[in-house]
Amino acid sequence: MSLNVISIEPYELTDVVVSAWSSTECPFFYMHACLFSNLHVSLPFDNFTVGVLRALNVDPTQLHPNTWASIQAFSLICDVFRLSPTPSHFLSYYTSHPTKLALWHSLVGHSGNVLFGSFATSYKNLKEKFPKVFICPEGAKYFFDEVGRSKFPLSWTSKSTEFKEWSPPPLSTKEKEIYSPFDGFPCKLPMRKLVAVYTSPQCWEAFKGTIICLFSVDFGFFSLLG
Numbered sequence: 001m002s003l004n005v006i007s008i009e010p011y012e013l014t015d016v017v018v019s020a021w022s023s024t025e026c027p028f029f030y031m032h033a034c035l036f037s038n039l040h041v042s043l044p045f046d047n048f049t050v051g052v053l054r055a056l057n058v059d060p061t062q063l064h065p066n067t068w069a070s071i072q073a074f075s076l077i078c079d080v081f082r083l084s085p086t087p088s089h090f091l092s093y094y095t096s097h098p099t100k101l102a103l104w105h106s107l108v109g110h111s112g113n114v115l116f117g118s119f120a121t122s123y124k125n126l127k128e129k130f131p132k133v134f135i136c137p138e139g140a141k142y143f144f145d146e147v148g149r150s151k152f153p154l155s156w157t158s159k160s161t162e163f164k165e166w167s168p169p170p171l172s173t174k175e176k177e178i179y180s181p182f183d184g185f186p187c188k189l190p191m192r193k194l195v196a197v198y199t200s201p202q203c204w205e206a207f208k209g210t211i212i213c214l215f216s217v218d219f220g221f222f223s224l225l226g
Helices: 033-037 047-056 065-080 087-091 137-143 173-178 191-199 203-214 220-225
Strands: 006-009 028-030 132-135
Touching: 033 065, 047 065, 047 087, 065 087, 065 191, 132 137
Parallel strands: none
Antiparallel strands: 006 132, 028 132
16 A cells, blocks of 8 residues: 555544544544454455445444454455455345444344354454544545545444345346355354454465355355356
């Protein structure tokens, strides 16, 4: 990543994480430190991640880390199967009921069709470490559209998206065949083992071994992918 795209600075105690940047400042947003250290989230976000944040109308810190882990795991599975992850297909596995009492926006898997288990039940120092990500002029295209609107919220929103069921767009016969591997996965895939693949230099082999041991997938499908 070019140093001219973003600049990351430590969180200062005087910062207000829910506040927005003004037009006179260099645009910025905050991230949970654990997204880098534990979940291996990279910047700038890809189109899939940007689409999820925009669909839910939340900024990065407003989304609970377990949901971030789900995004990472879903993206990994799609990458291995040569699929293009879309927000609609990802969100179709979840329901969302944000409340005023909740500090963060979380997605809850549909009963009987929970794709991933939780990455962690608690996150140490979650409320204390928020790296501040400044968007450099050269990196604006990754975070803003052609007319200068941010591609996702850069600060906390008061109206995150609530839904009971997110319907993905209709799939063609070929697309249904391509996405068929998801139908063969058991519920509550082991999130921690999936996300750990991001730290492996042999990402493909590590994930392939995880699939063999945990998911009992027919690897005749993988041989077709080359």
